[in-house]
Amino acid sequence: MTDIMILDDSPTQNALLAAVLRAGGHRVVTTTSLTGALRQCRHHRPRLVLVELVLRQGNGYSRAAFLQRRTGVAVALMVSRQQPAESRWALARGLCGVVERPRPAEAMRYSVDEVLQRLEWPDS
């Protein structure tokens, strides 16, 4: 069981994604703001933070990079449909990966697990 935090300013998306990940056996906390994310990171120290790319204010890359730099927690970006350029730019920004949010929940869980596995075994 891994602690995962979701940063997305849409409460509906937060709830849906949290349900998917909880069903996969993870402990999930959600937040809708960067301030909340910083606070949660201090309290919970999650293993992975998932940040949505498209936000109402600001954008996911900047927030994710800031969060990773400030807290030292591994941060991955969530996108609706993954494109190579997005992944490359996310990696260039030092993020630990990009998680696609596809329709089947299984695929979503799989890609999160993949990122977590990469964190555990960087060489794999």
Added chain:
Amino acid sequence: MRLDGFGVPSTAALAPCVREVAEQMASCCREWLASPSRRRRLPLIRLLAGAVLLGRLTRNRQLEQMARAAFRRFGASDTPMPPADRAAPCLALLQFWHWQPEATRRYRQGLEHLRGRALGELRAQRTDAAVTPLTQRYVALARLWDDGTVGDGMDTAGAACRRLLAENGCDTFRAAAGRRLYALIESLATAPGEARRIILYRLARELLQLTLAARLCRVDLPVALIRQMNGLVMLHLRTMARDWPDHSLSVVIRLALVLQSWLAGEGVPPDLKLLLRDSGCFYRDWPRISASRLQLSTRADEVLSTGVEIRTDVMAIARLARQPMRGRELAPICARLSKLHLNLHALGRPGLAWWADGLQQSLLALLQTSRVAGAEWRGQLRCFRERVLMPNATVTPADRLDAALSEVRVVTARAVVSAVSPASAREAGAIREPVPGRTSLIGQLSSELRCIPDPEPWLRMLANPDVSGERADRLRTVRQELELLETGARALGVYRVEALARVLSEVYRHPELMTMEGGAGGPDTDLIEALRRGHAGLLHRLDQAAAWQEVSRPRPVIERLYRSLEARRGAANPAVLSARQRCLALNRRVVELLTSASSTAALRERRTLLATLLRDQARLLREDW
């Protein structure tokens, strides 16, 4: 709250199931009354939601009405509930249906029996191949019953028609749809009272399938006819049975017959246009129905306030349609139109509703360039509806609407950014793409840039005088990356990034400026600070470009960088500083003139002259530095 008197279900086999729910509910309610905490209320809400569904499926109107009344009364309780808890009943409805962990064996048997019975019904209709999970259909129908929102069943219907088309081909699909339609019309003409309502639900679903098939699967269908019929059926569904004029049903039946003959391959009747025009007139002349009669009073203010927003949106579209727009700018408007189109019909505003619908259709043509993403978009919209339509006593309808629109704006933006493929968007004029191979160019840029995405180590090294050798190597790399970025940004048409990259590149062309005056060899901290801000600004704008957002204007950052350079030069000679500032002001003015000048032949020469002047001036400035 009365819990007794639930009545005997119509099917004897389901009696234990209903009794089980009633017993559990009574027990929960006793606990709740003894200690009215939120923790005790949630199980009760779950059970009430389940009882509504169960009552509906067993055709036990007494159970359904009582459970619904209790559910509403309970929802309107004085105790405020946070929105997250409000969302629980709907999620619980599905949980109740699928995975109720506390369910007893008998209860599970009851559910299995229900599924079996529904499956039998579907087989009898010969539509089992068209429908995926049975429960989905029933949940979709239940929602349809609740508020007449056909859109909620879109996913199920869309999946069904795609599957049917894939399995049977277009002709079989049309023939099967024609047969089903005919059966429905036949029963609609003869069925009395409330039974008509159920048939109309089926008809609405059938029409929905056809619309989706026409839109998503490119099946040749008379879309105008289907949509007109769908509008009429929706209108019927939204009104009470006693408000249905008989002649309006006859219009539905006539239209359905025309559609059926089309589906059966008998061609279009010659008077189709006339018929459509007549029924359109009839549709528009439908008597104004008050919101209270439609039981929509809670949503009426919501609809009316957003009617104004529709008009604003429509005007905005009219202004922007001739200019290149990004797909995501269309999406929020489309989602809003979709929602309001459904509600405006019910409020007796057919003109506005048709207006909204027409615009929505044209926008959907752009949004649905990708089937997968289109389905995703609808799925997101469904989630949004579940959340929005939830009764919530703690916020006003206007607040809820604002929150909802804000939410849908983000949700659809995400979907559309991923939905609109560059090629199709370019065809639709939605995304401006100045060069081919945009995607590969972005990918190349992302992988080639090493120092720019993380400039802190480099800037720290710049501030450290002990590593001069390594610094020179790194400086060369940074310059190369900036030049690459400048070229790439120009090719991609991201001119704001290009401008900032060019200025940074210019600063790095003068590495001697990095050291303190008088040959001290130490770093100029002010300039490094300006560079740090410049890099942060560049990174911020790159993030914006990568996230498909509008790139901020770089002017403040550029001016700060120039000021740092000029201050350094000006410290040695104030006259040079003032002359340079004058030159820069002149440059800006000339650029403005060039931009505003029209492209007539008389101005061409002046343009050339001014451009030459600018180039020479820039060269002189660089040489002076």
